[in-house]
Amino acid sequence: MTNALITKGKTISVALAGNPNAGKSTIFNALTGGRAHVGNWPGVTVEKKEGRFKYKEYEFLVTDLPGTYSLTAYSIDERIARDYVIKEKLDVVVSVTDSTNLERNLYLLVSFLELGVNSILDLNMADILEQRKVRVNTKKMEELLGTPVVMTSATKKAGLNELKEMIIRSKDRKIQPLRIDYGKEIEGAIKKVKESLSGVNSPYPVRFLSIKLLEGDVEIIKEVGELGYERSVESAMHEGSRLEVGFGYDLETEIIERRYGFIESIIRQCVRRVPTIEEKLTVSDKIDGIVTNKWLGIPIFAFLLWATFQLTFTVGGIFADFIDTFFGWLAESSAIWFASIGAPGWLSSFVGDGIISGVGAVFVFLPTILILFAFLSFLEDVGYMSRAAFVMDKAMHAIGLPGKSFIPMILGFGCNVPAIMSARTISSEKDRLLTILINPFISCSARLPVYVMFTGIFFKSNQGVVLFTLYMLGIVVAVLSAKLFKSTIPKLKGPVSPLVMELPPYRIPTLKGVSIHTWERGREFLKKAGTIIFAGVILIWLLASFPMSSEYASETTLIGLIGKFFAPLFRAAGFPFWQAAVALLFGIIAKEIVVGTFGTLFGGEGALSASLLKYFTPLSAYSFMVMSLLYIPCIAAIGVIYRETNSWKWTTFITVYSLVIGWVMATAVYQLGSLFI
Amino acid sequence: MPLIFGKSGEEFEVTTIQGGKGFLKKLMEMGIYSGIRVRIILNPGNGPIIIALSDTRIALGKGMAAKIIVRKLS
Known part of the structure; x- marks a missing residue:
């Protein structure tokens, strides 16, 4: 069948609604064969996921909604789901229900039915019912609820055609709102x-x-x-x-x-039901017995984080060397080629100094970032992330945040943008705001290139230790800021919202799932490298080239003048030269650009380490890294903070606050360090 | 007795839930209401606990578990 045959009215809009972990995402994927992420902790479907598929002469437009328990919206996620069902004119809402916990799952369906939503009850995980010899009289259930009932088992791909048929049959049903007798x-x-x-x-x-x-x-x-x-x-x-x-x-x-x-x-x-259902501890429970154990919980968590970073940097480093060599070769070859065709010097400089050195300096870190994302996706898909929140709940309470805030903090190590978005699952508005505000201090992978570059030159023998102190510093600043905000800002005061969170069963993640998830995140980085970073690099090249009478990237170019204007500000922090000021300025576009800028200003990867050694001491290199870690979130992060808080006041506040903290900390490091060295 | 005093593996029936309206409603909508059977999967003793609601596992903060009053089932 071709698209031309699909006429209006033959498209059916369907939303999948249900409790967290009821299997919505699995049904979604089974229906659409789609690329939606199968998540494991409540509310992972933060974004609206849509997919299309054809069945018979109809085209189905399916939306996978965030998990929700009722029509009462507690978190933003739940509000998205609720508003979608209520406000959109959907043809059918499929209420995906975990058959093994009917009471609670039917609660949501009943709420829909009272509202008069055209719903289908999908009893999912039917295979488990069969295993347990539980019989469901679906005919009777249809009668009593006044709504169609189908049984599916998404993981076994059973019942899906029946579901599709049922959607077609009931799309034009006349709906009477369900009437419950309340006494x-x-x-x-x-x-x-x-x-x-x-x-x-x-x-x-x-x-x-x-x-x-x-x-x-x-x-x-x-x-x-x-x-x-x-x-x-x-x-x-x-x-x-x-x-x-x-x-x-x-x-x-x-x-x-x-x-x-x-x-x-x-x-x-x-x-x-067969009267005695044996209630044994499941494998998941046994794992939880170890992973969330009073004594072992935190050490296991710490070990997993440590192993993640260790592997990321070891494996990532190998690939980084290859890419580095490749871009070095590319820059050289392009210079030779441009010379051979007699191209003007500026063009050769634009391609070599500008594009290849700048973008190359950033691309070097792509493997590291992908590997880090792969590990984080793996932990999430296994179901460990919500356990981490559980384990950390008590410690997080001590700093005035719920355990759930820990998930955005961990994700922040990858990128602050999705991390800040993931705070949507936190239902208390003030906890969510506080979680967002401290997130930029968590050292994201974009800042890693800066550390790798400097530690590679100045701290060769103890690179790992120095990296660790920077990550720890980010966490400490985040924690202390949280305490400070909590005790001084009236809007953030008050008790921490208590923990209630569903723990999904552990799953063996599929390679496909982890790859998709990693790719979805890595793609963001590539997009950034292709757009914002590319534009930033061109801007830097232009500023570093004009006026044409000056030598490329010298003090008398535009960029030199800008840098010189800001440079004195950083005297106390130990790096009062214009290149550093320029790098920091452009780092606001994206933190990776700090590296790209140095690359461009100092004439590519090769000359970079010699130049840096000339300008920096190990101490000022460290204070510069501290500054890069803490000062102003990147534009993307600022944008998402605004979008999520919907307030310029908070966005401005955290931007200014982080700039001040960054400067104070960098200066403190340099000044105190100078006393001892 | 408050649920927080239960031990791992024990089974209870919820009798009442104390606390504010919002709290109560959220718990009820998650399926925890009077008359329902819950089992403690894990109670490490000084922090949050994990309970089972048939096949579902729910993590509850210490404070919350203290407000859920239960009766032990033999």
């Missing part, structure tokens, strides 16, 4: 609120609105208020307190319990 008193209250809402112009069913108002749903209260129905909100509050006084129960709790009561009665009628 005489609550029904009375619902009726009262409903009456006060008469004539309301809302996309939601009126009964749904009434129930949500009684439940005290913040967003629905806001929406109804905006529609000019404040009196309904008041009426709901009045009914709520009347019931609480009159019958002595909390209305919110009672409504949720009634919903569970409804679900339990359905399960009783439709599911036959």
